[in-house]
Amino acid sequence: MVNEWLLLFPEKVRALLERLPLPKLMTVEEIRVREGRPLEINYSGKYHFLTGNGTLTLNPEEAYKPDREDSHRLLDLISNHSLYTMEEELRKGFITIPGGHRIGLAGRTVLSGGGVEHLRDITGFNVRIARAVPGAADAILPYLFDKSRQRVLHTLILSPPQHGKTTLLRDLARQISTGRQGSREGSRPGLKVGIVDERSEIAGSRRGIPSFDVGPRTDILDGCPKAEGMMMMIRSLSPDVLIADEIGRPEDAEAVTEALHAGISVLATAHGKEVSELTRRPALGGLLEHKMFERYVILHRSETGMSFRILDNQNRRLTGSPEERRGGDAYA
Incomplete structure (x- = not known):
């Protein structure tokens, strides 16, 4: 089934979603x-409400309003009828399910020792649909590869949430792991790639097997904290390239530094609009x-599609003119 994520939803909500025109259904993001x-749904970066007839509207008064039965059924489906086994996910406020789809949760927090112990009375869900977009990295990877040394440059990808960082990272892993032979752009060897997939979003693993194509020479640590996972990769799996999503904690920075000093290329993402913000x-x-980092990739989304800029570590623009290269909807 192409849109198997529809099975996540209770029957009434699923029936409404299935009435959407196929082009819109295929681009649903949230x-x-x-x-x-x-x-409410988000497709191609556009937000609309969904009516009880399965049509789109900008008027919230016309929209279908899920009831308690809908929310209880949805929670039952995404937890595979075993909510008690997902205590850690409830503490973090999200659940990642097979296929890399991530469901953010809202409800009443239960505190312990001043921190969040778990969520209860869950009545809000943000289902983010994960998709592979083969070719999303086509225009960007040449800027990240050092042909003379046949290595990937240390790269940080940044953008606000929902701008395609993880989608880009997924395709970079696939292309770097696969390599390229005999093309007009020249050959590129396939490299050993290690993915630390803390939220199970990059590879979308099911019982350790990736549901997305992340390349033939790729190893994955699924559900593992980034900093610890990066150190495990360095010690035992000898990757040429190490990939991690959404770094930002001090321990993440320490692990990145350790990898760079070990001669391992690092590709990572972070939230932000500009490099200056990260300082x-x-x-x-x-x-x-x-x-x-030797390269910075800055993703930006607008009504006309996706664009990107690439800077070196001196903040010099490498993507030339025009200022921003268009990427269509490749990173959506």
């Missing part, structure tokens, strides 16, 4: 289910100050 409030973040500021 479905927001809020008990007693309008059902004010304690963990990442040190990496930037010491010019640990």
